[in-house]
Structure formats: C-alpha cells, structure tokens
Amino acid sequence: MKTNTLLLGLALLLAACADDNSKLRTYDNNDLELAVGNAAKMTCTCRFVMEMDEAYCKDWVRASPNVARFNIDLEKKVVDASAFISWTARAHYVDDLHGCVLE
C-alpha cells in the first residue's frame, strides 16, 4: 500500500513537472499599454531617426487595433501617445547615436 502511494505520488509529481515545462509563460501585457508604447516609440523613430514625413509615419505606425493617437513635439523631439484617455506613453529622442527611448 505504502509503495503504491509512493509510486502514485511520484507519477503525479512527474506529470506536474512535465506540464510545467510545456506551459507557455504569460505576461501582464495590456493591449492598450502595448499599443500606446508602440505608437510613441515608432513615431519618434520614424520622425527623428528615419526622418520620414508625418503622413508616412502615421501609416507606418498604424497597428491593429488602431486605437492610439499621438502628438509630436518637433521642437523638443518628444512623442506622446494615448488611447481612451487613461492609457498614455511617451518617447523622446536622445541624440544622434541613441535614437528614441520609450520612457
């Protein structure tokens, strides 16, 4: 009886380990957080590193779902992106070597 219980316990443990190894890791990735982060970073990159015009950049950055809006401060080289008021992100141009950083 003891042996059977031990074997059963061992089998359950091995099954749990196998399951753990094949399990996908999930992240606390909120879709809107990713959308505004992408819009801020990529718009900043497009305008200030690749030096493309705003119309090109608007299309280049467009993602699905296309919910992010952005504002470009050409003087400060800062891009603010937002979605549904409460989701925001900012990227700024650092310098000619290091491009844009998502804050």
Place this chain on the structure above:
Amino acid sequence: MNRIVIGTIVLLASLAQAQQCRARASWPTEKWPEALVNATAKAAEIKALEDYAFTIVGKPEERKGYRTNGLVVVKNGAIVYEKYARGWDENKRHLSWSVAKSVSSTLVGVAVNQGLMTLDESLCKQLPEYQSDPVVCGITVKNIITFGSGLQWQEEYEDAGYQVSSVLAMLLGSGHKDQIKHVLTHRKLHEPGTQFVYSTGDAHVVGTLAKRALTAKHGANAFWTQLFEPIGMKRVVFDEDPAGNPLGGSYVYATPRDFAKLGYLMLNDGCWNDQRLLPVGWVQQATAVSDTFRANRGDCSNATPAGEYKLPCEDTPNGYMWWLNRPPAAGVDKPWKDAPDDTYAALGHWGQRIIVIPSEDLVIMRTGDDREGSIPVNDLVKFVLPVVKP
C-alpha cells in the same frame, strides 16, 4: 629534427597567411565606388528584378506584396545597382529590426579580437550584478551568441496573442525599462547550448555584453569608434532602453549603403583596409552551423518544444546570429536553393536583408516594409544574380 623544423615553418607560414587580410584596390570607407551595370545590356534582367521587388500591389494602405524601400547591390567592391522607392533615398537611415542581431554578434567579435572578452566566459564576467545567479552564470557567451541561453522565451509578434509574447513584453510592456533584467529573469528551460531558440532577448544580451566589454576600455561611444567609424558606417543609431542597455536584438538604424559595409566587412573576413577588426577565423565560425543549432536537429520531433518559437527541421541554420544557406539536417535541402552554398545573411522583420555571397564577391542590401510576409532571400538572390553576371 629537420621534419620538425620544416613542419614548424609550414605551420607558421599558414598561420601568417590566415591572418593576412585580402588585398583590395580600394576600400569604401568614405564612399562606395560605383560601377553600375550597363542598363541597356541588362534591361531585361533589371526589369525582372524591379518587377519582382518594386511593384506595388493593391492600394498603399492595404500593405500588400513586397514593398521595397531600398536595394543596393555591391559586386567586386563597387555599387553595381541601386534603387530607392516610397520616399526613401540613400541618405535616410532605415530600421533594421533583427538585422541588429548580426550587428551585435559582430560587435562581440570586435571585443574578442581586442582581447576584451572570450566566447567561453560566463555572462557574469561582463554582468557582475548577476554574480549570485547560478542560472545566468551558467551561460557562456558562445551559448547565447548561438541562441542557446536555455532561458524560456516566446518570440511572438503582432500576429499572436500579445499576452504570450516575451518580446512585446520586453520592448513595449512591463519589461521595457530594463530589458536585460527582463530577459535574464526568465527561468531556465534547457541546459545552455543544447536547444536553439530564436530569441530577441538573447540578442539584446549579446549587445549588452559587447557594450560592457568595449566601453570599459574605449568609453561610451565604443560601438562607433571601434566598429562603425572604421568601416565608414557614418550615421548608425543604436537605441538603448531607459537603463542604458543597447537594444541589440531589434533597434539599429543605418542607411542601406552603410549596412552594405557590414556585409562587406564579413565578405572580407573581418578585415578593413588591411586592419583586422574581427579575429582570425571569426567569420568562418560565425557563418558555420552552430553546435547549438545542431544539438536539437538530430531528432526532428524534438525541434519544436512547446511554447517556443517554432523551428521545424526544414528551417534555416544559424551561426553567430547569421542565417546560413546550409542543409539544416541530413537529407534536407539547403533553404535558398537558387543561391550559392556559401550564401549567408542578416535577416530582419518586414524584409530587411543583408545577403553576403563570398563566391560571387557580392553583397545585397535590401530595406523594405513587407507586412504580408518578408521577401524570400532565395528569390531576391535569384533575380539579382542575372543582373550582376558579366
């Protein structure tokens, strides 16, 4: 005795030969020489290439087809073909996406050449803040430069569920402020060097290792002073995260002409203008199928571990973050059937490509915005070769 002396002389002579750099009439550090193909004689071949690579399909907003922004072809050390489209020109820097991985690997080569790091050292040598972490310290530079860190990683992009993407979490989500910490706090899933798992996280770490090694000796701008400027890549941008880690898996920008110079450095065995920037044998190792890649190709049923980037047996082999035209397993064809066997490439999302073909003395650099699926290397080579053939 005589045999030992002669043997030593032969050995020394062959070593000296190996260390010698290939002689070139000139080097394109300041500017690429131009020897454009005869547009009249090659009209049909050029038309076929441009119909393939530059034809717009559907409305621009539909983002269909292969949307080439720039194409530069270098043959025998000179630009023989060049074309831009969609608002791009030779002076505009383009995002390279995962071509950055090959740039990062090359920067490690520069550091190794200067004796600032070795492939066999632990990650903890350059990242002492992880000294107490046995998982991180158990990984070598060679493990990680061959995508074999063994850390769990799910390389998913915009087409997959955002909640399972390690890379989106790193670049844009909870991990974006310190992206190296995000990578290195993933759990160990395999023994280092035993499973090839394509990972932008591994490449970010490779870039950071190069930065730590090179900046310790040469200062903050070491990437530029030790690699980009010596080969005339004048306007390279290399993004960093808020913690100052270079984003070596994704975010390097340069003009197509400058990216072609990286390919030309590799084509010339890591030499530039008689100066050796990469160690003797580095290019050969970087463009040979890595031990890590081979390790999980023996049993093809084991090549797609659950929850990881899917790499079937038919997929393209990799060296030190360069993709190779080699059969990935016994009995399987090489991936780019119309390209010479010695072709290798740096490949990035949305169709960024630096393709090097040593036997043709050829570098092809292509930038693009392919949202439906990236332009195949095989087809690009297939259309370029007739244009440049005498």
